[in-house]
Amino acid sequence: MVYRFSGRMGRVPESFLDELFRVSAVPGVISFAGGLPGSAYIDVEGLRDAARTVFSEDGRTALQYTTTDGYLPLREFIADRYRRRLGLPATPEEIQIVNGSQQCLDLVAKIFLDPGDAVGMERPGYLGAIEAFSLYEPVFCAVPLVEDGPDLDAFAALVREYAPKFFYGIPNSQNPSGRTYSQEKRRGVAEILEGTETVFYEDDAFGELFFDGKPRPPVKRYLPDLGIMSGSFSKIVAPGMRIGWLYAPEPILREFNVAKQAADLHSNFLCQVILHRYLATHDLDAHVARVSAVYGRQCRLMCDLLDDLMPPGVTHTVPEGGMFMTAALPDGVSSMDVFREGVREGVAVLPGVPFYVNGGGEDTIRLNFSAVGEEEITEGMHRLARVVRRLA
Numbered sequence: 516m517v518y519r520f521s522g523r524m525g526r527v528p529e530s531f532l533d534e535l536f537r538v539s540a541v542p543g544v545i546s547f548a549g550g551l552p553g554s555a556y557i558d559v560e561g562l563r564d565a566a567r568t569v570f571s572e573d574g575r576t577a578l579q580y581t582t583t584d585g586y587l588p589l590r591e592f593i594a595d596r597y598r599r600r601l602g603l604p605a606t607p608e609e610i611q612i613v614n615g616s617q618q619c620l621d622l623v624a625k626i627f628l629d630p631g632d633a634v635g636m637e638r639p640g641y642l643g644a645i646e647a648f649s650l651y652e653p654v655f656c657a658v659p660l661v662e663d664g665p666d667l668d669a670f671a672a673l674v675r676e677y678a679p680k681f682f683y684g685i686p687n688s689q690n691p692s693g694r695t696y697s698q699e700k701r702r703g704v705a706e707i708l709e710g711t712e713t714v715f716y717e718d719d720a721f722g723e724l725f726f727d728g729k730p731r732p733p734v735k736r737y738l739p740d741l742g743i744m745s746g747s748f749s750k751i752v753a754p755g756m757r758i759g760w761l762y763a764p765e766p767i768l769r770e771f772n773v774a775k776q777a778a779d780l781h782s783n784f785l786c787q788v789i790l791h792r793y794l795a796t797h798d799l800d801a802h803v804a805r806v807s808a809v810y811g812r813q814c815r816l817m818c819d820l821l822d823d824l825m826p827p828g829v830t831h832t833v834p835e836g837g838m839f840m841t842a843a844l845p846d847g848v849s850s851m852d853v854f855r856e857g858v859r860e861g862v863a864v865l866p867g868v869p870f871y872v873n874g875g876g877e878d879t880i881r882l883n884f885s886a887v888g889e890e891e892i893t894e895g896m897h898r899l900a901r902v903v904r905r906l907a
């Protein structure tokens with residue numbers, strides 16, 4: 516049978532995530548390949564209590580349809596947190612609840628991109644964004660991400676030559692590299708975009724997870740009318756609830772709301788109400804501080820083991836927060852070979868290739884340090900070092 520799928524499906528890069536999840540789930544394999552927050556730090560009891568209260572006090576409302584923009588008290592909570600933590604003048608009217616911040620990637624691309632339009636990205640860039648944007652058939656233009664953020668000369672040239680509808684970046688603890696923009700780079704990016712029509716789409720999936728607990732100023736602070744930000748409760752409360760948001764100027768949010776309504780009417784209202792009840796009765800700051808401290812320890816351990824165990828030629832980023840780092844392999848060692856051999860040795864990593872839009876990344880791997888604890892990190896890094904030494 517021939518199914519006549521749309522041309523756009525052919526434009527999505529082939530993903531080996533399926534293979535990866537299959538492999539990572541094999542018993543005995545220690546996986547640094549996925550992107551899960553640590554399951555031990557999901558407050559199951561707190562969420563259960565919040566759910567009980569909602570069902571007994573507010574069940575009929577929470578189980579009804581609602582408006583597309585989302586539960587007002589939750590949007591108020593998010594706007595208030597922006598004001599308090601980041602000094603941004605956010606109002607609930609500028610917040611739209613979405614089904615995980617992944618949905619922002621789809622809907623922002625949907626409202627901005629026509630086939631052939633330029634979209635700016637970091638190189639390497641977030642795999643999930645590349646997949647989501649690809650469905651709208653853009654031309655990808657990528658700017659190298661150096662240690663302290665995008666290469667500003669390349670960024671300026673890209674904006675000048677291609678005038679992308681938007682540039683998508685992750686200034687805080689980027690996925691996959693773990694890199695964080697310096698203050699100068701944040702200002703520099705804003706200065707280059709000021710006066711243009713290129714929107715800066717700031718994906719802030721990890722901004723709460725700095726190991727030193729100190730928030731970094733968002734690019735949007737320097738670029739109020741051209742900056743949009745997505746955020747998520749996935750990494751700080753629970754990804755299974757699928758609650759994220761977009762914070763954007765009103766004209767953008769109006770279009771976004773139309774696209775959101777057409778896609779799914781509204782995000783899961785029951786989860787929004789339960790989540791809000793949870794947030795209203797628990798100390799999110801204390802929870803985030805605890806989780807960030809654990810991830811910081813696990814990250815340092817992984818860095819130390821990479822330094823101690825790997826053969827010459829292996830280098831790695833040193834994240835200030837988040838859940839990921841990238842390691843570069845010695846000359847001639849392929850990340851796909853490390854992936855295949857690693858699985859045989861009982862350790863899974865993610866090859867860098869799918870994070871590069873126009874080719875590259877064959878000699879890098881992404882490592883996750885949030886999903887497994889210190890004992891498994893130690894054992895897994897020993898296994899990985901054996902594999903890389905064999906291949907080097």
Ligand SMILES: Cc1ncc(COP(=O)(O)O)c(C=O)c1O
Pocket residue numbers: 550614615616617618641643685690718720746747748749754757758759
């Ligand atoms: C950079 C980045 N953005 C967005 C997402 C999507 O997360 P969610 O849809 O759970 O908010 C992820 C998931 O790992 C991510 O790494």
